[in-house]
Amino acid sequence: MxxxxxxxxxxxxxxxxxxxxxxxxxxxxxxHSSESNTASDAANTQKDIGIGPIxxxxxxxxxxxxxxxxxxxxxxxxxxxxxxxxxxIGPAMAGILERRTPEWTMNMILNxxxxxxxxxxxxxLFEEYSYVPMANQSLTEEEARSILEYFRILKSxxxx
Amino acid sequence: xxNYKTIAMIVVATSILLIIANCNQNATTTGSxxxxxxxxxxxxxxxxxxxEFYAFMSGGFSGQLAVHGLPSGRLFKVVxxxxxxxxxxxxxxxxxxxxxxxxxxxxxxxxxxxxxxxQTNGVIDGRWCFINANNTPRIARISLKTFETEEIIELxxxxxxxxxxxxxxxxxxxxxxxRFSVPVPQxxxxxxxxxxxxxxxxxxxxxHPETGRMSLEFQxxxxxxxxxxxxxxxxxxxxxMFFSTYNTEExxxxxxxxxxxxxxxxxxxxxxxxxxEFIKAGKYKNMPTLYAHNVYDESTHSATSTMIKEVKTLDxxxxxxxxxxxxxxxxPHGCDVDPSGEYIVGSGKLAAALTxxxxxxxxxxxxxxxxxxxxxxxxxxxxxxTLAGTVKQPxxxxxxxxxxxxxxxxxxxxxxSEVVKWKLGTWEVLDRKPTYYSVGHLMIPGGNSQKPxxxxxxALNKITKDRYIPTGPEVCQSAQLYDISGDKMELLLDFxxxxxxxxxxxxxxxxxxxxxxxxxxxxxxxxxxxxxxEKDAKVVRNGKDVHVYMTMIRSxxxxxxxxxxxxxxxxxxxxxNLEQDYDVPHGISMxxxxxxxxxxxxxxxxxxxxxxxxxxxxxxxxxxxxSALHQEMQGYVRVSPPNSNIALSWTLDGxxx
Numbered sequence: 001m002x003x004x005x006x007x008x009x010x011x012x013x014x015x016x017x018x019x020x021x022x023x024x025x026x027x028x029x030x031x032h033s034s035e036s037n038t039a040s041d042a043a044n045t046q047k048d049i050g051i052g053p054i055x056x057x058x059x060x061x062x063x064x065x066x067x068x069x070x071x072x073x074x075x076x077x078x079x080x081x082x083x084x085x086x087x088x089i090g091p092a093m094a095g096i097l098e099r100r101t102p103e104w105t106m107n108m109i110l111n112x113x114x115x116x117x118x119x120x121x122x123x124x125l126f127e128e129y130s131y132v133p134m135a136n137q138s139l140t141e142e143e144a145r146s147i148l149e150y151f152r153i154l155k156s157x158x159x160x
Numbered sequence: 161x162x163n164y165k166t167i168a169m170i171v172v173a174t175s176i177l178l179i180i181a182n183c184n185q186n187a188t189t190t191g192s193x194x195x196x197x198x199x200x201x202x203x204x205x206x207x208x209x210x211x212e213f214y215a216f217m218s219g220g221f222s223g224q225l226a227v228h229g230l231p232s233g234r235l236f237k238v239v240x241x242x243x244x245x246x247x248x249x250x251x252x253x254x255x256x257x258x259x260x261x262x263x264x265x266x267x268x269x270x271x272x273x274x275x276x277x278x279q280t281n282g283v284i285d286g287r288w289c290f291i292n293a294n295n296t297p298r299i300a301r302i303s304l305k306t307f308e309t310e311e312i313i314e315l316x317x318x319x320x321x322x323x324x325x326x327x328x329x330x331x332x333x334x335x336x337x338x339r340f341s342v343p344v345p346q347x348x349x350x351x352x353x354x355x356x357x358x359x360x361x362x363x364x365x366x367x368h369p370e371t372g373r374m375s376l377e378f379q380x381x382x383x384x385x386x387x388x389x390x391x392x393x394x395x396x397x398x399x400x401m402f403f404s405t406y407n408t409e410e411x412x413x414x415x416x417x418x419x420x421x422x423x424x425x426x427x428x429x430x431x432x433x434x435x436x437e438f439i440k441a442g443k444y445k446n447m448p449t450l451y452a453h454n455v456y457d458e459s460t461h462s463a464t465s466t467m468i469k470e471v472k473t474l475d476x477x478x479x480x481x482x483x484x485x486x487x488x489x490x491x492p493h494g495c496d497v498d499p500s501g502e503y504i505v506g507s508g509k510l511a512a513a514l515t516x517x518x519x520x521x522x523x524x525x526x527x528x529x530x531x532x533x534x535x536x537x538x539x540x541x542x543x544x545x546t547l548a549g550t551v552k553q554p555x556x557x558x559x560x561x562x563x564x565x566x567x568x569x570x571x572x573x574x575x576x577s578e579v580v581k582w583k584l585g586t587w588e589v590l591d592r593k594p595t596y597y598s599v600g601h602l603m604i605p606g607g608n609s610q611k612p613x614x615x616x617x618x619a620l621n622k623i624t625k626d627r628y629i630p631t632g633p634e635v636c637q638s639a640q641l642y643d644i645s646g647d648k649m650e651l652l653l654d655f656x657x658x659x660x661x662x663x664x665x666x667x668x669x670x671x672x673x674x675x676x677x678x679x680x681x682x683x684x685x686x687x688x689x690x691x692x693x694e695k696d697a698k699v700v701r702n703g704k705d706v707h708v709y710m711t712m713i714r715s716x717x718x719x720x721x722x723x724x725x726x727x728x729x730x731x732x733x734x735x736x737n738l739e740q741d742y743d744v745p746h747g748i749s750m751x752x753x754x755x756x757x758x759x760x761x762x763x764x765x766x767x768x769x770x771x772x773x774x775x776x777x778x779x780x781x782x783x784x785x786x787s788a789l790h791q792e793m794q795g796y797v798r799v800s801p802p803n804s805n806i807a808l809s810w811t812l813d814g815x816x817x
Contacts, residue, residue, distance in 0.1 A: 076682060080694045080713040080738050088813075089716065131788045135714060137740040138679060 048100070050119050052107030053141060059102060063149055070150030077137040078147070085157050089132055091125065095156025102148055109144040112136050199652045202643060205232040210673070213605045213666050215618060216275045216289050217639070219243075220660025223270045225291055225302060230605070230616055230666065231641055233655030241300045241309045242270035242293045246756035250309075253758055254732070254767040255687075256456070258465035262296055262314050263450040271295045274325055274389075274663040277304075278372070282329040282394050282610030286671030288372050290325040290334045297321030299336055299365055301372055303458075306677045310456045313374045316449035316471055317344045317361035317381070323390040323403050327367075329610065333432065334374065335401050337362040337387035341410075344381055345447065354412040356536075358384035361473075362403065364432060376451070378439055378472040380430060380482065383536040384410050386419070387428070388493055389560075394610050395501035397519040399433035402504050404488070404495035408535070419491065420510060424543065426485035426535075427495055427506050429522060434481050435474055443479060444472040459686045461765050477537030484526060485535060487543040488515050494560035494601075498569065498584055499610045503548055507558035507571065514558050514571060516587070518548035549587040554580050559600055562607030564614025564644055570607075572599040572619060579619055579642065581649060593649045595640055598623040604644070605666035613668055617642045617649070620661040627654055637661055678742040680763030687765035689734030694718040697817045699810040706731045708810075712746040712760065713738040714787040717780075719817055720795030724808030727772055727799060733758075733780075736765040746793070747783030757783045772799040 049055065074082075074093075081089035096105060100121070108115050108122060112134035115122035126133070139147070205211055211229025219226055223243030227236045244251030244260065251260050251268055260266055270293035278288040289302040297318035301311040315321055315336055323337030341358035343349055349357070359381045366377040386407040393400035408425045411418035438444065449471050456463040476483040490508035492515070497504050504517040524530075525545035532542045557575030564570065568590065571580050577598050581591040601620045605613040619640045628636060636656035643650040682692055691697050691709040697718045700707045706729050711718045717735075725731060737746050739762040749757040753770040760766045772778065782793035800806045810817060 075695065076693050077738075077740060080711060080716075080718065089714075132714060133787060135739055135741055135744070138742075139740075 046101065048119070048121055049103035050101075050105075050107035050111075050122070051114050052111030054103045054106040054110065054144075057102040057106065057145075057148065059152070062152060066146050066149040067153055068150075070146035070148065073139070073143050074147050074150055077139065081132075081135065084154060090129055090134065093151060094154045096151050096154065097148075098156055105151060106141070106144045106148055108134065109137075109139060109147060110141065199643075199650065203231040203233065203641065203653045205229070205234075211669060213613070213616070214669050214672055215603065215605070215664055215666040216277070217603075217620070217657055217664040218272045218275050218291060218660075218662040219658045220273070220637075220662040221271050222659030223272050223293070224658065225272060225275055225289065226658040226661070227307065228639075228655070228657075229669070230618070231652065233639070233641060233653050235658070237307055238658060239302055239307050239309065241291060241302065242272050242298065242312075244268045247759065249756045249758045249766060249768070252756035252768070254769065255462040255765075258463040259309060259312055259454045259456060261454055261465035262298070262452045263316070263467065264296060267296055269295075270298065272300075272662075273322060275665045276325055276327045276334070276608065277665045277667055278331040278367075279327055279329050279609055280331065282398075284606050284609050284611070284667040284671060285331075286667060286675065288331075289665065290327060292321050292324035292336060294321055294339075297324075297336070297338070299325045299334055299374065301334075301367075301374060303372070304672050305675050306458065308456065310372070310458070311374055312452075312454045313365060313376060314451035314453070315361070315363045315376065316451040317342070317359070317379060317447075317473075318363060323362075323387040326390045326392055326401075328392040328401070328432075329394045329398050331367050331369070333377070334365045334367060335362070335390055335392065335432075336365065337382075337390055337403050339386050339388065341384035341386065345449065351412050354384060355410040356384070358410070360385055360387050362387065362401075362430065364435065373455070374453075376468070376471055378435065378444060378474055380435065380474045380476055382428065382476060382483070383538070385425070389495045391495055391497045391504075391608065393501050393519065394497055394499065397497065397501035397504075399431065400519075401430045401432055402495050402497060403428040403430065404492040404506060405485075406491035406493075406509075424487040424489050425491055425508075426540070427488045427492060427504060427517065428538075429484045429486060429504075431482055434479075438474055438479050438482065439472060444474050446470050447473050458680075459684060461680070461685065461687045483538050484522070485538055485540045486517050486522065486546045487532070487540060488517070489513070494558070494571075496561040496563075496569075496608070498563050499565055499612060501610075503584060505561045505569065505571070507560060509557055509559070509574075511558070512553065514551035514554055514561075514582075516548045516550065516584075517546045521548065522546045549585075551582050551587045551589065554582060554589055555592065560602055562602055562604040562617070563612050564604055564607070564617075565612035566614055568614075568644075570602060570604065570617050570644065572602045574598055574600060574622070579617065579649065581644070591648050593642060593651060595619045595621055596627050596638075596654070597621060597625060599640075601663045603664035603666055605668065608665065613666075615643070615645050616652075617644050618664060618666070620657070620664060622660070624656075628656060639664075679740050680761060682736075682738065682740060682763045685736070685763055685765060687734070687736070689732070689767065690765045691734070691736045692738075694738075694812070694817060697810065697812075699724070699808055701808055704729050706808075708733045708735075710735045710748075711738050712736070712748065712782065712793075714744070714746075715782070715789040715793040716812070717748070717782075717793065717795045718812045719810035721798075721811045722795070722809070723798040723800075724806045725772060725797055725799050726802045726804060727775060728802050729772060731770045731772065731797075732767055733770065734765060734767045735760055737762050739763070744786065745784050746786050748780060749783050750780040750797075751778050759784060772797070775799055775801055 116126040213230040215228040240250035297315040318338040320339030322339035341360040344359040385405040407419035488506035490511035492506040494507035530545040555573030641653040737760040
């Protein structure tokens with residue numbers, strides 16, 4: 001703001017815009033709810049929980065049985081696109097939890113359509129991987145959680 | 161400041177324009193008057209919104225079932241039933257070939273006529289659609305969860321399976337009657353000896369209440385008339401089935417003259433509860449025969465065909481109380497029962513009036529033995545004894561009647577091309593509207609049940625002529641939608657249909673939509689050649705048979721490079737779609753394969769056979785646009801001469817799987 005005049009102008013513009021927008025909504029009842037990007041800065045990936053049903057995951061001691069279950073589901077539903085140590089149709093999974101939060105990881109599994117549209121990390125990955133959409137494999141939260149447990153044992157490898 | 165003002169003005173002006181543009185949709189003016197505008201509004205389903213009703217329309221000589229939405233008339237799916245469909249690989253892939261097996265072998269075509277929907281307590285329940293094959297007599301069951309044909313049963317002793325496939329009010333049976341009477345069992349005899357020697361088989365197919373599985377429970381061997389249409393009793397008349405008959409003259413030649421001699425033909429009233437008692441009491445004969453029973457299993461994604469060699473038959477001339485004839489003028493076609501079950505409407509094709517029989521008068525006449533005479537040992541009730549009333553001078557060529565649930569009936573008139581609304585009980589004509597042209601059957605959603613949804617009637621026309629932009633000598637056939645919610649019918653819409661829209665059934669979309677199968681779960685896939693993970697993909701040689709276990713996902717096949725195939729091999733591609741997301745099918749086709757593409761739903765496995773004839777490297781590709789890299793979804797098969805020693809190998813991205 002340089003001076004008072006400019007400030008008024010901005011307020012005036014703001015009012016005009018708000019009025020017009022409300023008019024549009026009132027008259028037409030159209031509701032173009034745009035999905036806003038609630039993800040934090042891409043640089044701050046360790047805090048990005050992504051967009052989707054998972055708001056918080058608490059990791060306790062490693063559950064070996066859950067790891068095994070997650071591995072089995074991963075092998076059937078995911079390996080057509082994701083290898084462990086090799087970039088393939090999608091990124092390699094080794095060390096994923098060193099790069100992403102557990103919440104982001106589960107949301108990417110459960111809500112890939114919205115993630116690639118609105119989450120800044122997922123948007124970048126979508127572009128990097130030639131816009132091949134991450135397939136929604138219709139997993140339950142429980143199944144996604146078991147895959148997350150499996151991911152906990154996949155440490156980053158030098159081959160990547 | 162000035163700049164800002166200009167911007168603000170532009171913003172305001174744009175907004176106003178937008179408001180006008182977006183909100184002006186309602187004020188439709190087409191230049192054809194206010195009525196046309198209001199008709200357009202009534203059939204307009206805004207983009208992204210859903211129709212209120214499903215309409216299941218037979219494809220007639222296409223052999224298929226078309227699924228339309230009402231009121232829009234939009235076509236959503238053609239369900240392949242009795243004819244092969246290369247688009248969906250129906251009858252081409254190894255999994256569905258058995259569906260079209262019959263006692264005569266594989267038949268790639270039929271003529272599908274009368275769809276009917278399953279009911280519970282006389283109300284449509286949205287579970288299954290049944291439809292008949294007219295030419296080589298069969299009944300099919302289509303699941304309304306998957307919109308796939310799940311089962312087809314052939315009917316022995318039947319010919320021109322026309323008075324079918326009508327469902328009793330708790331889906332106890334689907335009933336199917338023969339149009340042509342034939343020697344039963346078939347034998348080499350003179351056609352001149354038709355009279356008294358041919359039989360008309362009426363089949364009762366039992367439906368399993370949970371799975372819908374069909375079994376031919378028994379057949380009643382009726383006199384050698386033509387059995388045209390049928391409807392079940394409902395409510396008070398539940399347990400009875402009514403069939404219209406013509407050619408009671410039993411002519412075998414020039415029927416258009418010789419089968420129009422009798423002043424009255426019959427509506428046959430069959431007491432199927434009584435038939436069940438006779439079966440239970442062992443009053444049936446087991447007749448050796450041959451018919452196919454084909455079942456598609458949703459868990460193996462595969463069909464099997466079984467031949468059955470025996471059928472139980474009942475002879476009505478020896479079983480009193482099983483069948484009665486109600487005289488009905490002039491070759492009746494439609495035989496329609498009102499929602500209360502009291503009135504049976506006979507549409508004498510060549511009669512000047514509609515004849516309505518009363519169920520309670522019929523039972524009283526049976527009780528009082530008020531018979532005129534008998535035919536082949538079956539009592540003929542006196543015409544006046546069962547008559548409830550006649551609709552006088554309603555039109556020319558009555559065909560079919562459905563009901564709105566508000567005490568009104570709607571009948572089509574083929575010769576005078578119109579739909580006529582009349583009142584049950586008073587028999588007065590209330591309204592008539594022209595059709596374009598030559599209407600056959602009509603359909604009110606639920607109009608053939610205890611609970612009609614009397615908002616629309618669809619007229620199914622036989623002739624279209626000038627109604628659409630022309631397409632050469634063969635023009636489309638069509639349906640017309642009328643609003644019947646008011647006192648007078650209002651024509652809302654013409655829409656083209658598949659094949660001949662012979663007959664239709666409909667119900668609210670809300671009965672079907674919530675139960676839709678969206679994907680097949682990979683864990684539930686029990687196909688014998690399923691590949692659930694890329695690491696399990698492989699190629700196995702067994703003599704000259706080679707089995708390719710292949711997977712597909714956006715946007716690659718695994719494997720996509722195969723070597724070691726030889727000319728003279730028979731290569732089975734068993735392809736599993738690994739996607740688990742709604743509406744992500746993939747297709748596959750192979751150059752030179754003498755079959756169709758496969759179109760594989762998420763989690764499903766299908767198989768096509770390729771017999772490579774030429775040495776070379778031959779590509780295959782995905783046929784259904786699946787992603788931005790759909791054009792990259794392809795692969796190669798190397799074909800070597802029979803004596804080559806190239807080892808069998810299968811890879812993806814240069815690596816063995």
